[in-house]
Amino acid sequence: MQFNGLRLLWEGLTGHKGWGPLWRDPDPKPEYDILVVGGGGHGLATAYYLASIFGQARVAVLEKGWLGSGNIGRNTTIIRSNYLLPGNEPFYEFSMKLWEGLEQEFNFNAMVSQRGILNLCHSDGQRDAFRRRGNAMLLAGADAELLDRDGVRAMYPYLNFANARFPIKGGLLQRRAGTARHDGVAWGYARGADRKGVDIIQNCEVTGFRIDGGAVRGVETTRGYIGAKKVGVAVAGSTGRVMAHAGMRLPIESHVLQAFVSEGLKPIIDGVITFGAGHFYVSQSDKGGLVFGGDIDGYNSYAQRGNLPAVEDVAECGMAILPALGRARLLRSWGGTTDMSMDGSPIIDATPVQGLYLNAGWCYGGFKATPASGYAFAHLLATGRPHDTATAFRLDRFARGCPIDENGAGAQPNLH
Numbered sequence: 543m544q545f546n547g548l549r550l551l552w553e554g555l556t557g558h559k560g561w562g563p564l565w566r567d568p569d570p571k572p573e574y575d576i577l578v579v580g581g582g583g584h585g586l587a588t589a590y591y592l593a594s595i596f597g598q599a600r601v602a603v604l605e606k607g608w609l610g611s612g613n614i615g616r617n618t619t620i621i622r623s624n625y626l627l628p629g630n631e632p633f634y635e636f637s638m639k640l641w642e643g644l645e646q647e648f649n650f651n652a653m654v655s656q657r658g659i660l661n662l663c664h665s666d667g668q669r670d671a672f673r674r675r676g677n678a679m680l681l682a683g684a685d686a687e688l689l690d691r692d693g694v695r696a697m698y699p700y701l702n703f704a705n706a707r708f709p710i711k712g713g714l715l716q717r718r719a720g721t722a723r724h725d726g727v728a729w730g731y732a733r734g735a736d737r738k739g740v741d742i743i744q745n746c747e748v749t750g751f752r753i754d755g756g757a758v759r760g761v762e763t764t765r766g767y768i769g770a771k772k773v774g775v776a777v778a779g780s781t782g783r784v785m786a787h788a789g790m791r792l793p794i795e796s797h798v799l800q801a802f803v804s805e806g807l808k809p810i811i812d813g814v815i816t817f818g819a820g821h822f823y824v825s826q827s828d829k830g831g832l833v834f835g836g837d838i839d840g841y842n843s844y845a846q847r848g849n850l851p852a853v854e855d856v857a858e859c860g861m862a863i864l865p866a867l868g869r870a871r872l873l874r875s876w877g878g879t880t881d882m883s884m885d886g887s888p889i890i891d892a893t894p895v896q897g898l899y900l901n902a903g904w905c906y907g908g909f910k911a912t913p914a915s916g917y918a919f920a921h922l923l924a925t926g927r928p929h930d931t932a933t934a935f936r937l938d939r940f941a942r943g944c945p946i947d948e949n950g951a952g953a954q955p956n957l958h
């Protein structure tokens with residue numbers, strides 16, 4: 543089934559009876575060339591690129607629940623490539639470029655909207671840091687503009703310019719950044735992968751690995767044993783638990799991150815705004831809800847829900863920068879389990895078990911990385927070599943003393 547304007551018109555005139563399921567619901571086969579564990583954004587993107595770019599025909603995605611039940615369906619939908627460090631910025635800019643052609647490529651409306659992101663700065667030192675970041679972005683081929691206070695006021699006159707504690711000094715603007723509909727991304731990749739012959743198997747939890755002579759032979763699942771030549775694990779917040787089945791302890795902690803959406807309002811915020819003196823980011827969905835979030839809850843947890851101190855912190859930050867937020871009613875909030883790495887940067891690498899590969903450590907910023915992460919992981923799984931933009935995301939970088947500490951927070955997963 544191909545989506546296009548004519549088809550939409552035809553279905554609209556004939557009662558929408560012609561739409562079929564977006565992907566098949568196959569039973570697992572006894573064996574595959576490559577198994578991808580985790581049907582989140584990264585796992586589905588990996589399977590899509592394995593089949594579409596790297597010509598892998600015998601691929602399956604194993605998902606313990608339903609597609610979109612993890613962080614891919616829980617995030618605040620922000621996509622951007624405003625990173626500083628050489629190990630990170632080219633990768634995220636590669637992702638941004640993939641976002642720009644994604645919907646045409648997989649023929650699905652993921653509502654990619656390049657509405658811009660503005661990072662506010664509140665001190666002279668922070669403005670200098672943003673100038674440096676902007677220059678690093680430009681060097682990597684991304685776009686960046688430094689706005690002064692008047693430039694920010696022209697875009698968002700209702701921000702709190704009278705706040706003496708957090709004066710708005712300016713902001714770093716990336717116009718090509720924005721938002722995308724998170725479920726649409728999962729569905730688009732799932733449909734695209736399915737059309738290329740990938741088996742997407744839901745309600746199939748991986749409960750163990752069969753490892754023989756130091757090499758992976760397949761996985762134990764709630765739907766029986768499935769053999770594989772290679773296994774790629776992309777289970778985000780469940781990374782610690784799943785890799786423990788292979789006897790591995792990783793430099794990753796699982797933490798809760800909450801998100802919030804207000805009642806539907808008339809258009810007020812046409813981009814993404816981040817507060818620079820606390821942790822708060824906000825955009826407005828096409829339905830009108832203000833979608834916002836802040837810091838992780840700060841303790842280790844596998845629960846997909848958080849607690850009130852983080853709610854209070856997010857509300858305080860929001861009110862400090864956007865006082866009008868206090869007049870909006872909160873519609874709902876939810877939580878997701880994030881895979882916080884020790885330096886805040888991801889891992890896309892082989893493991894000491896031959897044939898077993900890992901994609902993890904996305905912290906609370908992996909949605910924007912979905913296309914590049916899938917592409918780079920597929921590259922690694924298919925060729926055995928890291929993709930050019932992901933050479934720094936090695937598992938042994940902690941042992942080698944080569945962390946990619948984007949925030950400069952040190953080995954503190956709760957601070958990244």
Ligand SMILES: Cc1cc2nc3c(=O)[nH]c(=O)nc-3n(C[C@H](O)[C@H](O)[C@H](O)COP(=O)(O)OP(=O)(O)OC[C@H]3O[C@@H](n4cnc5c(N)ncnc54)[C@H](O)[C@@H]3O)c2cc1C
Pocket residue numbers: 579580581582583584585604605606607608609610611612613614615616617618619620621746747748749776777778779780784799800801835876877878879880904905906907908909910911
């Ligand atoms: C509240 C919140 C807000 C966020 N906001 C942003 C944002 O604005 N921008 C941004 O870039 N990032 C954001 N993120 C981070 C981003 O959502 C994640 O980094 C990213 O989605 C993780 O990759 P994924 O999509 O593959 O994860 P998931 O969707 O969590 O996929 C992992 C999948 O693995 C499955 N799984 C687990 N164990 C097993 C098993 N044993 N067997 C089989 N399957 C298993 C899970 O069910 C799950 O579906 C946010 C995260 C949260 C929680």
